[in-house]
Amino acid sequence: MARIGVFVCWCGSNIAETVEVSKVAEVSKSIPGVVYSVDYKYMCSDPGQELVKNAIKEYKLTGVVVASCSPRMHEKTFRKAALEAGLNPYMLEMANIREQCSWVHNNMDEGTQKSIDLVRMMVEKVKRNKPLDDISIPVTKKAMVIGGGVTGIQAALDIASGGIPVVLVEKESSIGGKMSALDETFPTLDCSQCILTPKMVEVAQHPLVQIISYAEIEKLEGFVGNFKATIRKKARYVDVDACTGCGTCWQKCPVKVDSEFEQGLGKRKAIFIPFPQAIPSRPRIDAENCLKLTKDRCGICEKVCPTKAIHYDDKDEFMEVEVGAIVVATGYKIMPVSAFPEYGGGQYPDVVTSLQFERMVCASGPTLGDLKRPSDGKLPETVVFVKCVGSRDPEHYHSYCSKICCMYVAKQTMLYRHKVHHGNCYVFYIDVRSNGKNYEEFVRRAQEQEGAQYIRGRVSSIYKDGDDMVVEGADTLTNSQIKVKCDLVVLATAMEAPDGIKQLAQKLGIGYDQHGFLTEAHPKLRPVETATAGIFLAGCALSPRDIPDSVSEGSAAAAKVLGLLSKDTLDKEGVVAIVNELTCVGCQNCIRVCPYNAIELKDICNRQGELQRQVAHVNPGLCTGCGTCTPSCPSRSIELQGFRDTELYAEINALAEL
Amino acid sequence: MSENWEPKIITFVCNWCTYAGADLAGTSRFKYASNIRIIKTPCSGRIDPMFIVSAFEKGADAVLISGCHPGDCHYNEGNYNARRKFTMMKRLLDTLGVDTRRVVFAWCSASEGIKFSRLVNEVTESIKKLGPYTDYHSLNQEER
Ligand SMILES: Cc1cc2nc3c(=O)[nH]c(=O)nc-3n(C[C@H](O)[C@H](O)[C@H](O)COP(=O)(O)OP(=O)(O)OC[C@H]3O[C@@H](n4cnc5c(N)ncnc54)[C@H](O)[C@@H]3O)c2cc1C
Ligand code: SF4
Numbered sequence: 084m085a086r087i088g089v090f091v092c093w094c095g096s097n098i099a100e101t102v103e104v105s106k107v108a109e110v111s112k113s114i115p116g117v118v119y120s121v122d123y124k125y126m127c128s129d130p131g132q133e134l135v136k137n138a139i140k141e142y143k144l145t146g147v148v149v150a151s152c153s154p155r156m157h158e159k160t161f162r163k164a165a166l167e168a169g170l171n172p173y174m175l176e177m178a179n180i181r182e183q184c185s186w187v188h189n190n191m192d193e194g195t196q197k198s199i200d201l202v203r204m205m206v207e208k209v210k211r212n213k214p215l216d217d218i219s220i221p222v223t224k225k226a227m228v229i230g231g232g233v234t235g236i237q238a239a240l241d242i243a244s245g246g247i248p249v250v251l252v253e254k255e256s257s258i259g260g261k262m263s264a265l266d267e268t269f270p271t272l273d274c275s276q277c278i279l280t281p282k283m284v285e286v287a288q289h290p291l292v293q294i295i296s297y298a299e300i301e302k303l304e305g306f307v308g309n310f311k312a313t314i315r316k317k318a319r320y321v322d323v324d325a326c327t328g329c330g331t332c333w334q335k336c337p338v339k340v341d342s343e344f345e346q347g348l349g350k351r352k353a354i355f356i357p358f359p360q361a362i363p364s365r366p367r368i369d370a371e372n373c374l375k376l377t378k379d380r381c382g383i384c385e386k387v388c389p390t391k392a393i394h395y396d397d398k399d400e401f402m403e404v405e406v407g408a409i410v411v412a413t414g415y416k417i418m419p420v421s422a423f424p425e426y427g428g429g430q431y432p433d434v435v436t437s438l439q440f441e442r443m444v445c446a447s448g449p450t451l452g453d454l455k456r457p458s459d460g461k462l463p464e465t466v467v468f469v470k471c472v473g474s475r476d477p478e479h480y481h482s483y484c485s486k487i488c489c490m491y492v493a494k495q496t497m498l499y500r501h502k503v504h505h506g507n508c509y510v511f512y513i514d515v516r517s518n519g520k521n522y523e524e525f526v527r528r529a530q531e532q533e534g535a536q537y538i539r540g541r542v543s544s545i546y547k548d549g550d551d552m553v554v555e556g557a558d559t560l561t562n563s564q565i566k567v568k569c570d571l572v573v574l575a576t577a578m579e580a581p582d583g584i585k586q587l588a589q590k591l592g593i594g595y596d597q598h599g600f601l602t603e604a605h606p607k608l609r610p611v612e613t614a615t616a617g618i619f620l621a622g623c624a625l626s627p628r629d630i631p632d633s634v635s636e637g638s639a640a641a642a643k644v645l646g647l648l649s650k651d652t653l654d655k656e657g658v659v660a661i662v663n664e665l666t667c668v669g670c671q672n673c674i675r676v677c678p679y680n681a682i683e684l685k686d687i688c689n690r691q692g693e694l695q696r697q698v699a700h701v702n703p704g705l706c707t708g709c710g711t712c713t714p715s716c717p718s719r720s721i722e723l724q725g726f727r728d729t730e731l732y733a734e735i736n737a738l739a740e741l
Numbered sequence: 742m743s744e745n746w747e748p749k750i751i752t753f754v755c756n757w758c759t760y761a762g763a764d765l766a767g768t769s770r771f772k773y774a775s776n777i778r779i780i781k782t783p784c785s786g787r788i789d790p791m792f793i794v795s796a797f798e799k800g801a802d803a804v805l806i807s808g809c810h811p812g813d814c815h816y817n818e819g820n821y822n823a824r825r826k827f828t829m830m831k832r833l834l835d836t837l838g839v840d841t842r843r844v845v846f847a848w849c850s851a852s853e854g855i856k857f858s859r860l861v862n863e864v865t866e867s868i869k870k871l872g873p874y875t876d877y878h879s880l881n882q883e884e885r
């Protein structure tokens with residue numbers, strides 16, 4: 084038999100002024116199951132809580148209703164008191180007679196009557212409540228960072244500095260990401276390599292960081308605190324432990340192909356490191372172009388390698404790591420010029436992307452910083468930059484703004500003028516967006532002191548006229564058609580989600596938007612979390628952003644990981660869904676609607692181990708207690724604890740007597 | 742209809758947005774009609790269409806359902822589900838002959854205390870005009 088106690092609070096005069104508290108307490112006594120009721124001036128005060136605790140013990144209460152303020156204020160307080168008196172905290176409910184009665188109604192009769200109703204509803208609910216246990220899940224104190232650009236490096240460093248070991252998985256043979264290919268960086272014009280290389284070295288030398296390069300995620304199992312990742316280490320044909328990075332092999336290799344790192348403007352060998360500062364500084368063989376691997380000829384690298392590190396029979400290898408949390412920092416790619424035939428992209432070598440331009444002016448680039456245009460090596464006397472190529476163009480390409488092109492184009496005009504003092508440079512733009520610290524000043528400097536000429540308007544076509552390139556467009560400020568002859572055209576092409584990102588997102592069970600950028604759990608309040616607990620996001624994997632933002636997010640994600648892994652167990656309330664395996668028909672409705680992928684199918688076998696049927700099973704580590712599954716179940720087999728059907732119908736039914 | 746008849750309005754709200762919005766109406770002392778009785782669920786996704794039918798059976802004259810604005814949901818997708826589900830539910834209720842003017846769906850955030858109080862007043866007023874709802878109530882009596 085239920086033995087319920089009702090505790091009505093005055094909240095000084097806050098409640099007592101418009102609610103006849105003594106009457107509420109008195110009438111409550113007549114509700115079936117109520118064995119004790121009392122009103123008191125401040126129920127949340129120490130003596131008030133003592134009153135509750137003593138009554139629980141004295142009257143052997145099985146449930147408690149506190150009629151007072153909002154549960155959002157004091158539910159924790161009173162549930163803790165209940166626990167201290169030996170009552171399961173979930174057997175205490177609150178009737179909100181302050182925010183929902185005394186403060187919003189003027190009439191004493193109405194306020195009192197409504198308070199009685201609210202108490203009756205909660206009494207009926209608490210009579211049906213079940214004691215719940217909080218859930219405690221052990222966590223693996225190790226993290227994985229996917230993507231070794233500046234964002235991933237920052238995240239790995241911060242996590243490791245917090246004492247948690249990190250596995251850093253990078254798709255390419257070196258960490259560094261796009262930043263390693265940049266020349267100088269806005270808004271301070273410091274050299275990208277000079278600020279990135281020390282970080283790369285630091286992360287590589289950190290005793291708690293293990294870098295696994297030229298590798299990708301094959302599979303992810305488990306859940307928050309308890310993930311098991313399978314990593315595919317792609318065949319490199321070089322034993323990274325034996326190799327000393329001496330470089331003899333790539334000096335001797337006879338095959339030359341376009342270098343991806345140099346954006347096709349320079350060459351690399353078939354055995355190569357992508358750039359001199361690569362970490363790890365161990366080469367890999369490009370199997371598609373290696374003569375030995377394609378035609379069984381050559382074999383020079385094996386012969387010249389002093390440490391016998393070359394193995395032509397190398398295979399992909401798989402390794403498993405157990406981690407408690409994951410940061411995804413897979414960055415971006417930029418659209419190639421060939422995506423824009425209307426601008427002569429792919430047709431004319433002197434139409435290049437902004438990333439190619441970075442390599443053309445970079446001292447470590449293919450021309451060692453001597454600016455030469457690709458077609459004939461001529462010094463470009465006039466350069467046209469075109470912004471928003473592929474961005475902000477929902478009809479043809481992407482609807483979004485790539486956010487940082489305004490800034491790097493301003494930067495590139497300066498880099499250009501620093502190389503070619505007498506050169507002319509023009510920028511076709513729609514808007515100039517420069518809303519970061521010192522950004523507006525930076526753009527103004529490009530325009531006012533460094534001579535960049537900004538033309539507001541879209542470019543209609545780019546073509547060749549003799550030796551020159553011609554850019555035609557509209558100047559929307561003077562309302563005139565404009566034609567600029569130049570030597571080089573730089574397209575600020577859109578930043579896009581990198582290749583393979585959807586497949587990765589599906590393996591990890593995280594969301595992505597229509598553009599392929601990964602989706603945060605809440606755009607404002609949970610910007611570096613995903614909807615899957617324990618998996619975090621940072622940097623350009625979310626959408627285009629610059630280095631300061633990327634690095635901040637790397638640190639933010641690291642803080643989240645450290646917070647999660649700072650305890651030995653993950654503790655959460657017992658408000659999770661539970662399946663009745665006897666009645667579940669395995670229809671999977673709940674699996675489809677659960678926003679957190681917390682439900683999976685579970686095999687039910689007989690004693691001989693033969694599969695009988697499959698039922699839904701909720702992983703309490705993933706369940707957030709939203710209850711979306713409960714109404715979706717045709718056989719009423721999945722119930723959110725604390726908000727079960729019987730409990731909520733009891734509240735509705737209580738109204739019949741009102 | 743008796744002279745001093747007052748409508749009974751049962752309200753289902755999610756914990757994170759509308760319940761908090763109602764709390765804010767309280768802390769801001771925005772007065773509203775006392776005809777509503779709130780039942781809290783964690784997310785509007787938890788609200789079962791059968792709750793609505795049941796509320797009518799138990800004598801409600803109207804049912805008000807309110808959750809977070811789509812996209813603001815604490816549980817990110819829960820209320821998209823709710824929106825889809827309730828569109829279908831409303832159609833279903835309509836075919837069943839339920840007076841769907843008495844089922845009100847609204848989005849109300851934690852910061853919209855004033856919106857909540859106005860909402861309650863508006864719904865109360867419109868139901869007062871419609872009068873008591875007994876169709877389902879009598880069904881319930883017969884069953885008994
Ligand atoms: C032309 C140009 C100029 C720029 N100039 C500036 C500037 O001056 N100042 C500034 O602040 N910003 C500048 N930026 C922006 C800057 O490049 C980015 O903000 C920064 O590189 C983002 O770092 P990230 O680590 O998020 O992404 P990335 O640098 O793209 O790194 C992502 C890493 O993840 C790896 N990866 C991808 N997919 C996988 C996978 N499935 N598994 C494992 N690893 C994977 C990639 O190989 C890469 O190493 C510029 C950008 C461009 C295009
Ligand atoms: S309560 Fe929500 S999170 Fe938990 S299993 Fe059900 S739908 Fe998924």
Ligand code: SF4
Nearest residue numbers: 667668670671673716
């Ligand atoms: S919806 Fe119900 S019956 Fe269907 S799988 Fe889920 S728990 Fe089982």
